[in-house]
Amino acid sequence: MAVPKHTFDYIVIGGGSAGCVAAWRLAGEFGSRVLLLEAGCDYKDWILKVPAGFSRILGGTRYLTQHRTVPQEQLGNRVQVIPQAKVLGGGSSINAQAYMRGRAADYDAWGDIAATEQWSWEKMLPHFTRLEGNQKFNNRFHGASGPLKVSDPGFICELSHIYVRALQGMGLPYAPDFNVGAPSGVGYLQMTAARGRRCSAVDAFLRPLSGNAHLLVKTGARVRRILVEKGRAVGVDYVENGRAQVVRTDGEVLLCAGALVSPQILMLSGIGPAERLRTLGIPVIADLPGVGENLKDHCGAPIIAAAPGSYGYFRQDRGLRMIINGLEYLMFKRGRIATNGVEACSFHVPEDGAGDPVIQIYCVPSTSYVEEDVRGVPVVDGVTLHAVLLRPRATGWVRLRSADANDLPLVNPNYLADPNDLRHLRQGVRVARDILEASPLKEIVRGEILPGAHATSDADIDAHIRRTVKTDYHPVGTCRMGRADDPHAVVGSDLRVRGVENLRVIDASIMPRLVSANTNAPTMAIADRGVSLMRGGA
Numbered sequence: 001m002a003v004p005k006h007t008f009d010y011i012v013i014g015g016g017s018a019g020c021v022a023a024w025r026l027a028g029e030f031g032s033r034v035l036l037l038e039a040g041c042d043y044k045d046w047i048l049k050v051p052a053g054f055s056r057i058l059g060g061t062r063y064l065t066q067h068r069t070v071p072q073e074q075l076g077n078r079v080q081v082i083p084q085a086k087v088l089g090g091g092s093s094i095n096a097q098a099y100m101r102g103r104a105a106d107y108d109a110w111g112d113i114a115a116t117e118q119w120s121w122e123k124m125l126p127h128f129t130r131l132e133g134n135q136k137f138n139n140r141f142h143g144a145s146g147p148l149k150v151s152d153p154g155f156i157c158e159l160s161h162i163y164v165r166a167l168q169g170m171g172l173p174y175a176p177d178f179n180v181g182a183p184s185g186v187g188y189l190q191m192t193a194a195r196g197r198r199c200s201a202v203d204a205f206l207r208p209l210s211g212n213a214h215l216l217v218k219t220g221a222r223v224r225r226i227l228v229e230k231g232r233a234v235g236v237d238y239v240e241n242g243r244a245q246v247v248r249t250d251g252e253v254l255l256c257a258g259a260l261v262s263p264q265i266l267m268l269s270g271i272g273p274a275e276r277l278r279t280l281g282i283p284v285i286a287d288l289p290g291v292g293e294n295l296k297d298h299c300g301a302p303i304i305a306a307a308p309g310s311y312g313y314f315r316q317d318r319g320l321r322m323i324i325n326g327l328e329y330l331m332f333k334r335g336r337i338a339t340n341g342v343e344a345c346s347f348h349v350p351e352d353g354a355g356d357p358v359i360q361i362y363c364v365p366s367t368s369y370v371e372e373d374v375r376g377v378p379v380v381d382g383v384t385l386h387a388v389l390l391r392p393r394a395t396g397w398v399r400l401r402s403a404d405a406n407d408l409p410l411v412n413p414n415y416l417a418d419p420n421d422l423r424h425l426r427q428g429v430r431v432a433r434d435i436l437e438a439s440p441l442k443e444i445v446r447g448e449i450l451p452g453a454h455a456t457s458d459a460d461i462d463a464h465i466r467r468t469v470k471t472d473y474h475p476v477g478t479c480r481m482g483r484a485d486d487p488h489a490v491v492g493s494d495l496r497v498r499g500v501e502n503l504r505v506i507d508a509s510i511m512p513r514l515v516s517a518n519t520n521a522p523t524m525a526i527a528d529r530g531v532s533l534m535r536g537g538a
Contacts, residue, residue: 008035009251011236013223016090017201017520018507019256021527024205027215037221040086048093051193052337057094063087067411074416075466082471084260089202092520096340097191099150102515104181113512115483116493127528135194141180147204149194154338159311159365163344166441186346196333224405226253226269228285233503252502259475259509263292263398264409280403286499290488294480295396296514297413298472300388301465303432304367304450307382313341313366348431359428362386387428388472390516393418398478426461474519479509495530506530
């Protein structure tokens, strides 16, 4: 990677799902000189390579920055933790590997908001398929030869199968593929994995460029601000190994640091709400009041029931079971270590039966899902049904804590601030209870643990939701795309930052509306689409 200093066509800030795709295309396909700056480390840790390893990562700090929210008023002033990846590959290196795209209507809504067809489902679908190397599907909705490997889980436990049969018995149709633009019904999730190994953005896009003279990747490089001269982005100020560094570009700066950090970097650079920037002593480069606003995130609440451990994953990481599972994985790259443990899910429309699904329920074949907010609940053999709010109406924000780049930003997702969000989650809890009472699931369930049989009224269920609801790790929208006359839009349909030349944001923060799905695959598609638009593609 012998790229000469100060001769970069592009500086990419953030080596996550979006940054890896952008660097891969610019350096690998177009031969551009690219510098990729990632604040986290590279990794060789086995736990990041096996599908089951993600559950061991989420509570730590080696590969994660644990962002703490401001007290959430609707959650009894609980402070939530929203972990964000601090490792090359970003969320794709530490997430549950679910490969989901959302609904065609999600992307068509982006186009409506931005007054352009450039971000419609029909425009985005080719970017999903060109990136995808699906091991099962090969049709107009899927690619089979792309670098991002996608497959069925390497193991599906009996409890997941029972869940699917229970929903079918309730009349929900079986969905063989959730990624054709209208996810509904019940079925099995695909993963960004193949042959028993996680396929992160690093594996898919950066490792193949190892030795490419056009790409220089720097890890442990924390960006402090973007350098802007005469209204034009010309470089980046960052810290590497404790030393301040400045690098300049003849071309563009691409900000791909995610929905919590991309707005922070913009504001530290003087791009954001002018009054707040001046209060912190930051010179204003561009007054963009929308920077940091429009934060959206999926959140969900658990319903937990006891069930025999032989059906699920309880204590499969201990004693003799751990040894057997480890040997099976080492020898055959299959078995319980070759799955993320979240293999089946279902989608549920509003109570009146009209409209698109508002709730997604994941079947988690374990009760070890219980987190610190609900400690005191007995951890036993069982199942967790996690009800997720797909289209939250509540909107939050990200703001600077100070003018010091070392300080994490203030984060307020504003969970449940809209009454409709609580109403839909309440519906999700009730639907999950109905599922537990459906055959063949009811034959193995031995009683509800959480919220418990005593919780019958709306008020009881609401109290349970407020006590247990948590992030689903999908923050978006804080540098949102919009029309030229939208005062709160941060970027246009070409992802250029308003009022600053040669600066674009290319990550999940540009989503004007949260997709009805996990955000990893959409974020990669955004990056691929963004590069195509940069290079003059239609």
